[in-house]
Amino acid sequence: PETITVQELANRMAERGADLVKALFKMGMPVTMTQSIDQDTAELLVTDFGHNVKRVSDSDVDLQTEVEADPEDTLKPRAPVVTIMGHVDHGKTSLLDALRGTDVVKGESGGITQHIGAYQVTLKDKSKITFLDTPGHEAFTEMRARGANVTDIVVLVVAADDGLMPQTIEAINHTKAAGVPMIVAINKIDKHEANPQRVRERLLEHDVQVEAMGGETQDVEVSALKKTGLDELVEKIQLQAELLELKANPDRAAEGAVVEAKLDKGRGPVATILVGRGTLKVGDVFVVGAESGKVRALVDDKGRQVKEAGPSMPVEVLGLSGVPRAGDQLQVVENEARAREVAEYRQSVLTQKRTTSAPASLESMFSALK
Numbered sequence: 001p002e003t004i005t006v007q008e009l010a011n012r013m014a015e016r017g018a019d020l021v022k023a024l025f026k027m028g029m030p031v032t033m034t035q036s037i038d039q040d041t042a043e044l045l046v047t048d049f050g051h052n053v054k055r056v057s058d059s060d061v062d063l064q065t066e067v068e069a070d071p072e073d074t075l076k077p078r079a080p081v082v083t084i085m086g087h088v089d090h091g092k093t094s095l096l097d098a099l100r101g102t103d104v105v106k107g108e109s110g111g112i113t114q115h116i117g118a119y120q121v122t123l124k125d126k127s128k129i130t131f132l133d134t135p136g137h138e139a140f141t142e143m144r145a146r147g148a149n150v151t152d153i154v155v156l157v158v159a160a161d162d163g164l165m166p167q168t169i170e171a172i173n174h175t176k177a178a179g180v181p182m183i184v185a186i187n188k189i190d191k192h193e194a195n196p197q198r199v200r201e202r203l204l205e206h207d208v209q210v211e212a213m214g215g216e217t218q219d220v221e222v223s224a225l226k227k228t229g230l231d232e233l234v235e236k237i238q239l240q241a242e243l244l245e246l247k248a249n250p251d252r253a254a255e256g257a258v259v260e261a262k263l264d265k266g267r268g269p270v271a272t273i274l275v276g277r278g279t280l281k282v283g284d285v286f287v288v289g290a291e292s293g294k295v296r297a298l299v300d301d302k303g304r305q306v307k308e309a310g311p312s313m314p315v316e317v318l319g320l321s322g323v324p325r326a327g328d329q330l331q332v333v334e335n336e337a338r339a340r341e342v343a344e345y346r347q348s349v350l351t352q353k354r355t356t357s358a359p360a361s362l363e364s365m366f367s368a369l370k
């Protein structure tokens with residue numbers, strides 16, 4: 001069977017060789033940089049580092065991480081992807097609803113709010129912001145663990161009457177770990193018990209220094225209930241987004257991440273995909289995690305059927321072989337045979353990972369991993 005040296009694999013993954021050696025050691029494989037490992041081990045390592053594994057030919061399993069960047073001249077500006085986080089009941093959903101109310105392109109579904117876990121708001125100046133409605137911290141961490149770093153900006157919601165709570169602190173830590181800029185929305189400012197200054201002070205204890213306290217983190221007082229401060233919040237998001245210079249190549253085979261997926265009674269497996277780069281079109285053949293499919297229909301966050309979805313756009317995808325997991329990557333491939341083949345291969349790797357076999361076998365080392 002094919003083998004690869006740790007150093008060569010590290011190069012291909014654009015990771016430090018020492019980190020791979022450390023990871024292999026944890027897997028119970030004490031090897032050095034120059035030693036070779038087999039393909040299954042290499043593949044597990046690649047997946048664990050959050051990269052994708054791609055088969056390049058029928059017989060050969062080459063390990064290619066999808067890290068190649070698009071040429072600079074193919075990049076076009078894209079909308080920021082914003083995740084709202086915060087403690088239970090601090091008003092995340094209310095704030096999302098209020099922000100959604102500022103959308104100038106209202107849905108035509110007659111007041112029925114389509115919940116697809118992610119949606120895009122079009123502002124008066126025609127610019128767009130994508131909001132992720134999956135504020136569960138576990139989902140955020142889980143997606144990151146799978147390499148789906150889809151969030152550009154985190155909006156941390158803190159209720160001004162309640163102050164910093166355990167999940168607020170958790171959210172701060174997750175945001176820091178992800179290296180994503182944060183904007184603090186101090187909510188429920190309409191309440192007479194509201195004490196926004198106390199929130200700013202407590203944030204200092206967690207190394208979050210807002211502008212009023214001499215730091216660089218932006219904060220804004222809002223009331224999701226009274227709909228105040230929303231324009232200012234949107235402005236701050238836009239300002240932050242500008243600094244990030246977010247771009248993607250829209251003219252290539254699409255890649256995206258699963259925000260959520262479910263089995264729908266009438267429509268079969270449905271996944272909400274946030275397109276990262278390229279443009280996803282009806283008829284495209286794809287692999288998503290260990291599932292495959294052909295896009296039968298694309299439905300936007302307003303419940304309308306669309307023909308395609310470009311970078312930063314969330315869409316529901318119909319036509320999957322099964323239900324993928326949140327954080328799985330979607331990739332458009334050349335043809336259905338190839339899509340099935342990659343999916344089947346990944347299924348077998350997943351099964352192998354879960355199977356506990358005789359001690360001292362490679363498999364048992366892998367199963368001890370997770």
Ligand code: GTP
Binds near residue numbers: 091
């Ligand atoms: P979970 O999803 O359960 O974590 O909660 P959440 O953070 O999404 O909070 P949600 O939006 O459900 O709001 C919780 C409660 O706070 C609801 O009763 C809201 O009406 C209330 N609330 C949200 N925003 C405001 C606000 O700005 N002012 C006041 N007075 N109440 C608010």
Ligand code: MG
Binds near residue numbers: 094
């Ligand atoms: Mg909520």
